[in-house]
Amino acid sequence: xxxxxxxxxxxxxxxxxxxxHTLQTSSMSPEDARCRLSTWRLDNGYxxxxxxxxxxxxxxxxxxxxxxxxxxxxxxxxxxVYEITRRHHRAPPxxxxxxxxxxxxxxxxxxxxxxxxxxxxxxxDVYGIYxxxxxxxxxxxxxxxxxxxxxxxxQFAWRPEQPVFVAxxxxxxxxxxxxxxxxxxxxxxxxxxxKELCLSRKGLELERLILEEVNCLTERLxxxxxxxxxxxxxxSLANVVYSILxxxxxxxxxxxxxxxxxxxxxxxxxxxxxxxxxxxxPFILKIPKLPFDLHGLQKIKDNVQTGKSxxxxxxxxxxxxxxxxxxxxxxxxxxxxxxxxxxxxFWKPHYDLMAAGSETSATTLNWLILLLMHYxxxxxxLHQSIFEVIGHHPPSISDRNDLPYVEATIxxxxxxxxxxxLSVPHSVTEDVAFRGFIIPKGTLVLPNLASVHxxxxxxxxxxxxxxxxxxxxxxxxxxxxxKLIPFSLGPRACLGETLARTELFMYTTRxxxxxxxxxxxxxxxxxxxxxxxxxxxPQDYNVRLVKRN
Ligand code: HEM
Numbered sequence: 210x211x212x213x214x215x216x217x218x219x220x221x222x223x224x225x226x227x228x229x230h231t232l233q234t235s236s237m238s239p240e241d242a243r244c245r246l247s248t249w250r251l252d253n254g255y256x257x258x259x260x261x262x263x264x265x266x267x268x269x270x271x272x273x274x275x276x277x278x279x280x281x282x283x284x285x286x287x288x289x290v291y292e293i294t295r296r297h298h299r300a301p302p303x304x305x306x307x308x309x310x311x312x313x314x315x316x317x318x319x320x321x322x323x324x325x326x327x328x329x330x331x332x333x334d335v336y337g338i339y340x341x342x343x344x345x346x347x348x349x350x351x352x353x354x355x356x357x358x359x360x361x362x363x364q365f366a367w368r369p370e371q372p373v374f375v376a377x378x379x380x381x382x383x384x385x386x387x388x389x390x391x392x393x394x395x396x397x398x399x400x401x402x403x404k405e406l407c408l409s410r411k412g413l414e415l416e417r418l419i420l421e422e423v424n425c426l427t428e429r430l431x432x433x434x435x436x437x438x439x440x441x442x443x444x445s446l447a448n449v450v451y452s453i454l455x456x457x458x459x460x461x462x463x464x465x466x467x468x469x470x471x472x473x474x475x476x477x478x479x480x481x482x483x484x485x486x487x488x489x490x491p492f493i494l495k496i497p498k499l500p501f502d503l504h505g506l507q508k509i510k511d512n513v514q515t516g517k518s519x520x521x522x523x524x525x526x527x528x529x530x531x532x533x534x535x536x537x538x539x540x541x542x543x544x545x546x547x548x549x550x551x552x553x554x555f556w557k558p559h560y561d562l563m564a565a566g567s568e569t570s571a572t573t574l575n576w577l578i579l580l581l582m583h584y585x586x587x588x589x590x591l592h593q594s595i596f597e598v599i600g601h602h603p604p605s606i607s608d609r610n611d612l613p614y615v616e617a618t619i620x621x622x623x624x625x626x627x628x629x630x631l632s633v634p635h636s637v638t639e640d641v642a643f644r645g646f647i648i649p650k651g652t653l654v655l656p657n658l659a660s661v662h663x664x665x666x667x668x669x670x671x672x673x674x675x676x677x678x679x680x681x682x683x684x685x686x687x688x689x690x691x692k693l694i695p696f697s698l699g700p701r702a703c704l705g706e707t708l709a710r711t712e713l714f715m716y717t718t719r720x721x722x723x724x725x726x727x728x729x730x731x732x733x734x735x736x737x738x739x740x741x742x743x744x745x746x747p748q749d750y751n752v753r754l755v756k757r758n
Contacts, residue, residue, distance in 0.1 A: 299647040301346055303337040304328070311339025321741050322630060322659050325349070329660060335644055337652075345634075345653035349660040351667065351692050357643060358635070358656060358699030366700040369636035369653050380513050383554075384561040384704070385633060394549040399558055400704055402542035406453060407708060415708070416606050418452050419715045426716075427723055429461065435729045435753045439746075442574050444470060447567035449712055454559055455527055456538030465519050472515040473564055475508065477743045513560075520556040566705050569629060570712050572746045576626035577618070577717060579747045580674050581726050582734060587676060591618055592721050592757070604718040606711060612718065616687045617679040619713045623695040625674050630659035630745045632697045658694055659745070667692040725755040 304312050315338065316324045325347060328336055334353040337346050348354045357365045368386050384395055407415040426445040430436065444461050447470060452458045459466045527540045535541040543550050543558065550558060581588040594614035595604075609616060635654040640647050648654065663671045667690070668678060681688050696703035703709070728734045735750035 300344060300649060300652070301335045301337040301644075301646045302332045303339075304332075306339045311341050311343070313340065320738070322663075322739075322745070325657055325660065326663070329657075335646065340653070343653055344649065345655055346648050347631075348654065348656045350664060351661045351694070353644070354656045354658070354661065354694070355698060357654065358697065358701070361641065361643065362699040364637055364639070364641045365635050365654060367636045367638045368701075369634050370651065380510070382557045382561040382564070384558050385565055391549070395558065396704060398542075398547075398549050399539070399562075402539055403453065403705070403708060406536070406539060406542070407711075415711055416715070419449055419712055420603055420719070422449050422452065422458060423716055423719045425458070425461070427719065430724070430754055431756070433754060435751050437749055437751050438578055439571070439575055439749060442571040443567055446571040446574070446712065446716075447563055449570075449708075450562050450566040451523075452538075453708075454539045454562065455523060456540075459523070465522055469515055469519040469563070470567075472512045473568070476512045476564070477568065516560040517556045520559045524555065524559070562705070565703075566708070568744055569705075570709050572628040572744050573619075573622055573626055573709075573713055574716055574720075575747055576628065577622045578720075578726050578752055579735065579737070579750060580622060580625065581721075582728055582752060583737060584674055587618065587674070588721070588726065590614065591676075592725075595718055595722055599718075599722075601722065604715055604722075606714070608718070609714055612714075613680060613685060613687045614676065615714060615718055615721075617676040619710075619717055620679045620687070620689065620693060621674060621676040623713075624662045624668065624671075624693055626739070626745065626747075627659040627662045627695065628744045628746060629695065629697075630657065630741070632656040632658050633701070635701065656697060658697060661692055661694055664692075723757060725757060727753040727755055729753040 304315050306312060307314060315328060328338065328347070329349045334350045335346060335348055337344055339345070348357050367388055371386070383392060384399065387395065407418075422445055425448075426441065429441060441461075444466075447466075448458050448461075451466075461467075524540055527538065528544070531541055531544045533545060535544070539558075539562075540555070542548065543555055544552075581591070591614055595612060598611050599608055604612075632655070635656065637648050637650060637652060637654065640650050661667060665671055677684070679688055679690065679693075680686070696706040696709070729751050730753070732751060735748055738748065739745045740748055
């Protein structure tokens, strides 16, 4: 309790939307008073909703304790102060917090990425916004993101506690959202397993596996004149992960596979909506049964159940045929003695990898096709560069060094599409001093990766698609940029980066070898504005596939 509070004469209890405060009146001089209750708003951010008569008062939040002092103390009255508009003390600056909705008003209307850019121009590289009642610190620009995720990587490596996960009572995938030593052990184990499986010759032979998958995709595409590529790409890329998990692919029209993929899409769609709702009304998750599944819990539980059932069926064969020491697929690794994942939890990494590894890579290819439709010169140059080196032969991973234009086009697509624009939310487990601010324990930290990719100081003319920016002057070598961070940075950086880069190379090369992508007759070329969700994807569009000879 502050010294001022100790001098106080009356005690008032305040009901807080987050936590209640005890308000204490003291005999402060009127000169100290800084805000007027008659306006019903106290100028350090508390809002007085009921109970007190107009007077002059001051709130002292010096040591995070609330002390109300008034020249005319609201004696004998119950004063309700809701912590709904105060900004955290010493937290990064940001717009005035509104009751209940926080700063959602600043984000609604127009593209969220543009809103974030506007806030950056007002408040700087590190600012705080309230998503409902929850403080989120947004990191913008390479330096701020690098300082947090790399220089202070240990402190920022935490994932935030999500109220909805608490409500799911442990039925939560823990590779992406886990924390602490258990998460670390699983991450290291799975990364090593994927590396051994995919990149050493003893395992799955990633090249063969991806080629088989691209061939299945092109067999499908060959039957079509035009297509909305979104779903078929998603199925195809999910199948690559499926093959790594099980050692063999599944059919696109396998009912369980389709059901699982649909449920994943449902999760992606609902995730953002639920996040917002739960931040706005955190108490609704505490109510076990709500009509119409208002907290969305039942739908999420159903999705998890679909994931579990899919795994139970798909993994059955491997589970019954496995012998200790087998290493033909990821499931074998999980079944071996040194696995940190207990059998009851096998579905979790399965779910995580399918979720994290399908939509992301598929969205990048979805951007690529749309961008090539917009830039036919680049499409022709890309095709030419491939044809000169490997002709009609299927690509192999070792061709990457000889195809710098392909690599540069992929890098530029990852930059332009920025398909995981706010990364996956991070958090801090303790109050962290960062660039002169204090980021309070439990704060949501959003690394705005897109802010790095669209910054003209990093990439000249950032809204133009130009693969050459990643090439040497003679066009013979790739010139990577440290400012390109689509897979994020630090201890939580994407676990599948190597796999994703390999997929993107093999798919891009094979698809451009086989087809010219054009806007279908009679349709308007779709715009390049993205749809913002868990990923940043292009709007749905149709592409005409013209087979090359
Ligand atoms: C173009 C494709 C991809 C992009 C752009 C991408 C991007 C990202 C990003 C930005 C993160 C968050 C990093 C952070 O929290 O700071 C992430 C996490 C993750 N990604 Fe990817 N990813 C891609 C493909 C893949 C693939 C193919 C897999 C595996 C099959 C994968 C598995 C994961 C996992 C498991 C995490 C969570 C890591 C952790 O929390 O420790 N990703 N990815």
